[in-house]
Amino acid sequence: xxxxxxxxxxxxxxxxxxxxxxxxxxxxxxxxxxxxxxxxxxxxxxxxxxxxxxxxxxxxxxxxxxxxxxxxxxxxxxxxxxxxxxxxxxxxxxxxxxxxxxxxxxxxxxxxxxxxxxxxxxxxxxxxxxxxxxxxxxxxxxxxxxxxxxxxxxxxxxxxxxxxxxxxxxxxxxxxxxxxxxxxxxxx
Amino acid sequence: xxxxxxxxxxxxxxxxxxxxxxxxxxxxxxxxxxxxxxxxxxxxxxxxxxxxxxxxxxxxxxxxxxxxxxxxxxxxxxxxxxxxxxxxxxxxxxxxxxxxxxxxxxxxxxxxxxxxxxxxxxxxxxxxxxxxxxxxxxxxxxxxxxxxxxxxxxxxxxxxxxxxxxxxxxxxxxxxxxxxxxxxxxxxxxxxxxxxxxxxxxxxxxxxxxxxxxxxxxxxxxxxxxxxxxxxxxxxxxxxxxxxxxxxxxxxxxxxxxxxxxxxxxxxxxxxxxxxxxxxxxxxxxxxxxxxxxxxxxxxxxxxxxxxxx
Numbered sequence: 001x002x003x004x005x006x007x008x009x010x011x012x013x014x015x016x017x018x019x020x021x022x023x024x025x026x027x028x029x030x031x032x033x034x035x036x037x038x039x040x041x042x043x044x045x046x047x048x049x050x051x052x053x054x055x056x057x058x059x060x061x062x063x064x065x066x067x068x069x070x071x072x073x074x075x076x077x078x079x080x081x082x083x084x085x086x087x088x089x090x091x092x093x094x095x096x097x098x099x100x101x102x103x104x105x106x107x108x109x110x111x112x113x114x115x116x117x118x119x120x121x122x123x124x125x126x127x128x129x130x131x132x133x134x135x136x137x138x139x140x141x142x143x144x145x146x147x148x149x150x151x152x153x154x155x156x157x158x159x160x161x162x163x164x165x166x167x168x169x170x171x172x173x174x175x176x177x178x179x180x181x182x183x184x185x186x187x188x
Numbered sequence: 189x190x191x192x193x194x195x196x197x198x199x200x201x202x203x204x205x206x207x208x209x210x211x212x213x214x215x216x217x218x219x220x221x222x223x224x225x226x227x228x229x230x231x232x233x234x235x236x237x238x239x240x241x242x243x244x245x246x247x248x249x250x251x252x253x254x255x256x257x258x259x260x261x262x263x264x265x266x267x268x269x270x271x272x273x274x275x276x277x278x279x280x281x282x283x284x285x286x287x288x289x290x291x292x293x294x295x296x297x298x299x300x301x302x303x304x305x306x307x308x309x310x311x312x313x314x315x316x317x318x319x320x321x322x323x324x325x326x327x328x329x330x331x332x333x334x335x336x337x338x339x340x341x342x343x344x345x346x347x348x349x350x351x352x353x354x355x356x357x358x359x360x361x362x363x364x365x366x367x368x369x370x371x372x373x374x375x376x377x378x379x380x381x382x383x384x385x386x387x388x389x390x391x392x393x394x395x396x397x398x399x400x401x402x403x404x405x406x407x408x409x410x411x412x413x414x415x416x417x418x419x420x421x422x423x424x425x426x427x428x429x430x431x432x433x434x435x436x437x438x439x440x441x442x443x444x445x446x447x448x449x450x451x452x453x454x455x456x457x458x459x460x461x462x463x464x465x466x467x468x469x470x471x472x473x474x475x476x477x478x479x480x481x482x483x484x485x486x487x488x489x490x491x492x493x494x495x496x497x498x
Contacts, residue, residue, distance in 0.1 A: 005195075031313055035260070038306060054292045055352075062299040065306050066335060069328055072309075126291035129352065 010050055017043030025097075028087040030079065034072035038064055055129040191289040191355070198287040202277050206269075209276075209423035210416055212453070214238035217460045224464040248408035256405075257314040264311035265413040271307060272420035275300040279427040280355050282437045282444035293354040294346055297428060298339055301384055304421065305331035308386075308393055311414065312402035323401025326471050327386065327393035333478035334383045340486035341376040344493040345432040354428075358436035365435035369496075372489040374433040376482060381429060381459060383474070385422040388463025392471050394418075426455040 021040040024033045041064040048057030079088075091097050136144055179185055193201070218237060222229050252258075278293045280286035290296060305327060312324025346352055348369065349360035357366075367374045383390040394401040403414055430436060430451035437444030 032257070032260075035306070035310065054290055055295060058292050058295040058299050062295065062302045065299070065302040066332060069305055069309055070332070073325070073328060126353075129291055 006050065010047065013043040013046040013050070016040075017047070025090050027090060030075045030088070030090075031072050033090050034068045034075070038068040041068075052124065052128050055132060191284065191286055193287050198277060202273050202287050206273060206276060206420045206423065209427075209452075210419040211238055213419045213423055213456060213460070216453070216456060217463070220457065220460050220464050224461075242412055245408055245412035248411075250408040250410055251405070253315045253317055253405050256316045260310045260314035261410075264307050264314065265410065265417050267310065268304065268307040269413070269417035269420055271300045271303050272417060272424045275421070275424035276427055278354050279424070279431050279448070280358060280436060281448050283355065283359065285445060286355060289353055289355045292352050294342060294352040294357070297354070298342065301338065302331075302335060304384060307417075308402060312393060315405035317405045319398045319400070319404045320402045323393035323395070323398050323404075326395075326398075326401070329471055329475055330383055330386070330390065330392055333475045334380045334482075337376055337478060337482035337486040338380040338384070340483070340490055341373050341380065342432060344370050344373055344486075344490045347490070347493050347497055354431055358431050358438070361435040362438055365433065365438070367433045367435075370433075370489055370493050372485055373493075374429065376486055376489065377429050377433060378455070378458060379482065381422070381425040382462055384425055385418055387418075387422055387459060389466040389469050390474060391463075391468065392474070395468065397468075422459060423452070423456065426459060427452045429455045 017040045020036045020043065023036045024040065027033050027036060042061050045057040045060040045064075048054075048060060051057075192198075215234060215238060218234055219229065222234070275297050277287035278289075278297045280289065288296075308327045308331075309324045312320045312322075312327070345357050345366045348366070349357040351357065351360075361369075382388055386393050392401075394403050398404065400406075403411055406414055427448070430448060434451040434455070435447075436451075437447055439447035439450075442450070
């Protein structure tokens with residue numbers, strides 16, 4: 001009975017993930033595409049939790065919620081498409097997209113048949129979480145700390161670039177670029 | 189293996205507690221309003237009012253807008269209410285009375301809080317209405333600002349327990365409650381808790397200056413479900429605050445579950461009172477305070493809690 005429920009939940013997440021991922025490209029609005037992508041990721045998070053990687057699954061859902069919202073808002077800002085409600089195609093270069101999509105799907109789907117996967121029972125969730133922590137702050141600490149500091153500096157850079165106080169004053173004040181020679185007239 | 193109630197029992201129990209919690213919250217909110225306004229309190233009317241206004245909304249006509257995203261509009265209150273249920277399911281009533289106690293309960297609760305912003309954005313975006321969309325954008329800014337202080341404030345409570353399980357976090361407060369151990373934690377959590385359910389001074393997405401914000405196009409059952417889900421989320425936030433900061437089931441004389449209920453109601457009173465005593469904050473002010481004051485304060489809280497444990 002328990003195994004049956006687990007199987008049912010797995011198929012729900014698996015089919016749900018694939019269907020919503022497909023819908024990302026078939027829908028006609030950026031906001032809907034972002035929501036479908038989030039639903040797809042949530043399904044993957046559920047499958048990770050079923051596999052015993054509870055922490056990774058939950059963190060995936062946690063991170064993706066904020067990420068999709070930011071992505072959708074930024075897309076709408078750049079596309080000058082109020083609220084992302086105007087119908088639009090989510091795919092460009094259809095033939096290339098179809099070939100690349102089908103090719104990568106087949107390549108990934110063939111992996112379980114060509115790779116000799118290890119036959120090891122999954123560890124219990126709390127052990128998996130502890131192992132992950134040991135890995136992050138033990139063996140792979142240098143890698144993760146380097147990546148972390150790099151990302152942090154990129155974030156600080158993005159904040160500085162986006163800040164309203166530019167070199168020539170506040171952005172909303174309509175500031176003028178100063179002259180090339182110090183006591184000259186402002187350009188404008 | 190950690191504790192899990194059987195699915196049927198868990199769903200019914202969490203649902204029943206949420207409905208009861210929403211009713212208690214509605215009564216408490218009106219009672220606090222009467223006390224603050226100094227009007228005379230009539231108990232019968234007070235107890236009947238939430239049911240009456242709920243019934244009125246059920247009977248009202250539902251309306252729609254021009255070219256809405258109907259699926260998203262219908263899904264938003266369900267998602268919000270479901271997230272409240274997930275969040276509440278993590279709260280233990282006693283050491284062995286809990287709907288679900290995964291090893292990562294803290295992360296599950298945080299993921300539910302993070303998904304709330306999707307529910308609210310969906311609710312504001314889907315009616316295809318300007319004021320509702322304004323409300324959605326406001327909550328986007330609000331949610332991205334409170335996420336980090338929220339996670340940090342709760343993370344500090346996981347340090348003494350050396351576990352992400354909520355039951356372990358409560359268990360570690362047997363001698364000292366976290367509210368004493370980390371004095372900055374509970375105030376931070378309460379500010380953020382008001383923001384999560386956008387209540388009182390932080391009700392920016394559904395604010396009156398936007399004619400109701402994301403609920404502007406909702407009427408009848410839609411409005412009732414949305415308000416119910418929002419109240420349910422506040423109940424879940426208060427219950428979790430009682431568990432991780434006020435020692436959950438620990439307390440003298442009374443049995444554990446009674447203490448959890450008492451502490452939850454006490455936190456609810458504080459959260460609800462903010463709606464009657466404080467003026468609404470502007471979104472720019474909230475974003476500024478979150479990033480400049482709350483995040484450093486929450487970081488300091490984590491560092492100090494960690495240093496005390498070493």
